[in-house]
Amino acid sequence: MTDSPLRTLPAQEVAEACARALWDDDLASRALGMVLEEIRPDYARLSMPVRADMVNGHRNCHGGLIFALADSTFAFACNSTNQITVAAAASIDFLSPAKLGDRLIAYGEAQSTAGRTRVYDIRVANQAGQLIALFRGRSHQLKERLIPGLEVAR
Amino acid sequence: MTDSPLRTLPAQEVAEACARALWDDDLASRALGMVLEEIRPDYARLSMPVRADMVNGHRNCHGGLIFALADSTFAFACNSTNQITVAAAASIDFLSPAKLGDRLIAYGEAQSTAGRTRVYDIRVANQAGQLIALFRGRSHQLKERLIPGLEVAR
């Protein structure tokens, strides 16, 4: 990695390059039908359809898959500055059920940006704007770059 | 529901009947390859393989799917006494990564049994017994029966 020629890019372009790198790797989010809608430094927005294989007999989406959408959004947001960042812990409050056929939208950003441990808040809503869940993730930054040799221009 | 002929069964048989009813409905858990390994009143144990469509480029399982396994285990445990119970909130601490090919086992039980709001702790381990995650779920009991007319024998 130390041999990589150093490249600098504006923060927004770094965020987009990081998102592409993560997305290529993230088979799980793609298998769940997620779409990356928007990326900015420390912010992400993703959507996911509630499919027939995601619900129970009452046509309510499995809570674990609502969490998975929020968790992916958290991962895209916290890896947007080219520092490899892992989820240490998370909590979710379920406020309304999501139903078969809904399109869920999750978005959120960093609440703290000092230090290597950070907190991100992600909101999950349905296509009508109704709040479905509130997620809070705690991340831990590692020392490695997601894309070796790439730096944010200052 | 008031017309249902009343049936009484021992607590263990009620737990098994509730698990069958939930399982028939739970397309999401089945689509994720989960297996119900054990059910008792206020306790459940489930397993899930880490498949190729559940991992990222580093072959680590998506955290949302580890959560989904714990959340299903929580749902089976808290619906085992024939009272419809919904997840209100949950938190998870990720302690070690789960890898492609692992078989995850999640199990846990009620930590409090007074009142309609209860707390369940679920542990997720891999096939070698290594702790992967700790999950805590907060449930809320509704007044309806999961299987109308069925009561626990006293």
Place this chain on the structure above:
Amino acid sequence: MTDSPLRTLPAQEVAEACARALWDDDLASRALGMVLEEIRPDYARLSMPVRADMVNGHRNCHGGLIFALADSTFAFACNSTNQITVAAAASIDFLSPAKLGDRLIAYGEAQSTAGRTRVYDIRVANQAGQLIALFRGRSHQLKERLIPGLEVAR
């Protein structure tokens, strides 16, 4: 309570009346030196000095007392609409230590306002604006009024 003559007041005046009623009762917050700085419907701001009896040998404030300040702020915010509301659960992320002599400020508001279960986010900062902790509280509204006979004018 049903005999109380009905009074209606604008939402802000109801919030202020509720805060006064809570404050008169809240010996614990007063014993900890807290000051109610601002109240609005679904919002509160409180401050607390870090005194010599609140620290350890490194002059860091006990985490439980940082939590207590956030928890009181949560209580004032969620009781500001004259519906008795209790804390069901809460979580806190500690981001920086608070030191002897600091004046902590906690503020926050409702993140969801539908239904009887709501989520409030409270931030705790020091006098320099540095973020000390992030608190998330889950509240449960009871049916009783905090001040019987008082309604918000519509």
Place this chain on the structure above:
Amino acid sequence: MTDSPLRTLPAQEVAEACARALWDDDLASRALGMVLEEIRPDYARLSMPVRADMVNGHRNCHGGLIFALADSTFAFACNSTNQITVAAAASIDFLSPAKLGDRLIAYGEAQSTAGRTRVYDIRVANQAGQLIALFRGRSHQLKERLIPGLEVAR
């Protein structure tokens, strides 16, 4: 610190020495009337009376002080192996109110012991054994010793 003559003691004696060192420093826990009842490696038990300055007008203990008792118990448990350990995050579920005159007992232990980030579960009960709250704390071990030069005998 590097000059300290190395002492080795059995794990239980190290836990007791660490508890004494913490206790001498912990003005806040003492000001709240807490008593250290029992210490073992990775386990602690503390008690606290619910005093008149800890309650509201309904004679219920302030939730922040229930949290503070659990948080102190967590701190004693996670500092019992002579590794300085700080609280990174915590959550609490309030299950029953604690009343003026109650004597609260909090106890708990490590749920995971691999790595520098660990999870501790603390239960808070009253003198009748009724469960008041469930607390889960996430700790982070620093590299420094609490008592320089002291090692656990192997």
